[in-house]
Amino acid sequence: MNKYQELLNRQKSYFNTSITKSLEWRIGQLDRMAGMLKENMNEFYQTVSQDFKTAISEQVFEVNAPLGIIELVKSELKNWLKPIPAAVPKFLADAGYSGAIQRDPFGSTLIIGPFNGPILLLLYPAITAISAGNTVVLKTSVDTPATSALLDKLIPQYFEPEAVAVVSGGVEEVTELLKLPFDFIFFTGSARVGKIILRAAAEHLTPVVLELGGHNPAVIDETADIADAAKKIVWGATTWAGQFCASPGYAYVHESVAEEFVKEAKKAVVELYGDDPKNNPDYSSIINAGHVKRLAGLIDQSKVVAGGESSEAERYVAPTLLYPVAWEDKIMEDEIFGPILPILTYTNLDKAISNINNAPKPLATYVFSTDKTNTDKLLKSLSFGGGGVNIVNVQLFVATLPFGGVGSSGMGNYVGKFGFDSLTNPKSILISPAGAAIDHLYPPYTMDKLQALNNWFEY
Incomplete structure (x- = not known):
């Protein structure tokens, strides 16, 4: 078993304890992310500039934009976690039935970041995944070695690996990661590589968000x-x-x-x-x-x-x-x-x-x-x-x-509530009063029972 499989197994076991589904865990992880950015802000600025000269405004966006989205998510997360009532057919409602939709995290999420926006476009998806209750494996860009090295150093200082881990390297490392049955994959990059990601995800029927380019x-x-x-x-x-x-x-x-x-x-x-x-x-x-x-x-x-x-x-x-x-x-x-x-x-x-x-x-x-x-x-x-x-x-x-994006420019959304919805499964629940009869669904079928079935379509 290679180290990436061991890491994924560790994250899946941790996820299966249900600890990541709590509001407290999600807020705690987001606070760790904010702390990492705030306490190392100048170092982040320097590494981005070291990887390729950038304007100070771009460096500020790299760090401050994730901090802003963290604060928004934290302020809204409690409401996002509430089950959403769903209408049920009138005859079921009259009999005391109710419907609800719960947003359920997928599990361990692989996030593959690009060289442009090496902090912003890696941590934006990470914030989204964490707010949704998923664990995260971050794959940094090989083209930004200084920023990647800083994240390699800081992520283990602020997060437990079963919650958030980081992997550096190039094509070989990505290839090995894509062989594994992650529960969700988030990729930002070119359409050419996006097709490779999608083919790999299909082997495990893994859902994806692809943020690709476009001639705008x-x-x-x-x-x-x-x-x-x-x-x-x-x-x-x-x-x-x-x-x-x-x-x-x-x-x-x-x-x-x-x-x-x-x-x-x-x-x-x-x-x-x-x-x-x-x-x-x-x-x-x-x-x-x-x-x-x-x-x-x-x-x-x-x-x-x-x-x-x-x-x-x-x-x-x-x-x-x-x-x-x-x-x-x-x-x-x-x-x-x-x-x-x-x-x-x-x-x-x-x-x-x-x-x-x-x-x-x-x-x-x-x-x-x-x-x-x-x-x-x-x-x-x-x-x-x-x-x-x-x-x-x-x-x-x-x-x-x-x-x-849409079509060749990508699939799926993120940022704020839209990202939360993308990284969670809408789990539908029909709640019946205990002992409520459903005799009209049982054979043998009579005309009266068949007529009763028509009520399913009246809301």
Whole structure:
């Protein structure tokens, strides 16, 4: 028996004691998580910056966002644990029957985190799983060795391994973990790896939440506040150097305002990062040289209107604007996951909607407009995980909104109550008065009994 099987067995045995189902246990574990973050905040900031240079605002989000969601969950958890009454057929209700739904944890949850948001996107799901009453095995990203090493050190100091454990390593470790019958798997990463996770989960019929990427559109119509839209979209596409799953992947601009949008977007790049983004402390680096090479290969220098520079040695790709871009261009084939913003134009909104819908479903979509008819049409016609109107990225940090994808951008939701529901099973209970007769269900069947069965469908 390998060490991962032993760890899983230990967690399953612990879960089977039912201790994790209590409100006290869940609050206690969340308090430990908050304590770990608060008492080591500066060290977390430093390790994230060590793994790849990040702006201080991004470091703050990494630590403070989980702290915020912990407080929200703690304030609501008692209510979430209450059984939910369910209606029953009228004749059963008249006879004293009642129905209830209990939210039941699954058991041991494997959480596989990404390199981007190495704290945030690992601990957000962990908070969700713990609040739902599950034990947790955290798999850190091999691409963020400093942050992973810190979690390797701190998790055992704050948690018992039967409750929360951490595993570091790369493909070999993930492969071994995926062979095991976890009760739930939560994965954040690419669609390519998501398919591998889903195949492995199918071997044990393990439920999953997959938070995957997507080529996210930002649609700017002719009524939009162009300066505002340009600055927000440029920020959204370049914060974390574009290594953010909900970032705008491309700007789709009505042709009548396209030139103005390009002008304002170029201005926004300088306002945000100055004339030397490489040496600006508020501009992040790319995770590794391999990703720099990949991103550089996507940049058509003939369409660069801002940026375009890169350095593998310095893990740098400049904030880059490409215009005009067509759907057939290489940059539009897949999620970019870097600080490059292609700018496309449209003339007809229905055609724009058709083009977006013919592409894989995105994780996020953003609409910039002051026309309610256009806005409503876009929101109703497009399929996406979540998004915003006249704002980008920020929806991920609103704890009362679910976060998740659809189609190739993922399945399942988390954050707050939506995450609690995803990581629990709705266990249905029908409660009968003791000794209540169900003679009409017993054979032999008569016409009177069959007629009585019709009552099952009256509420």
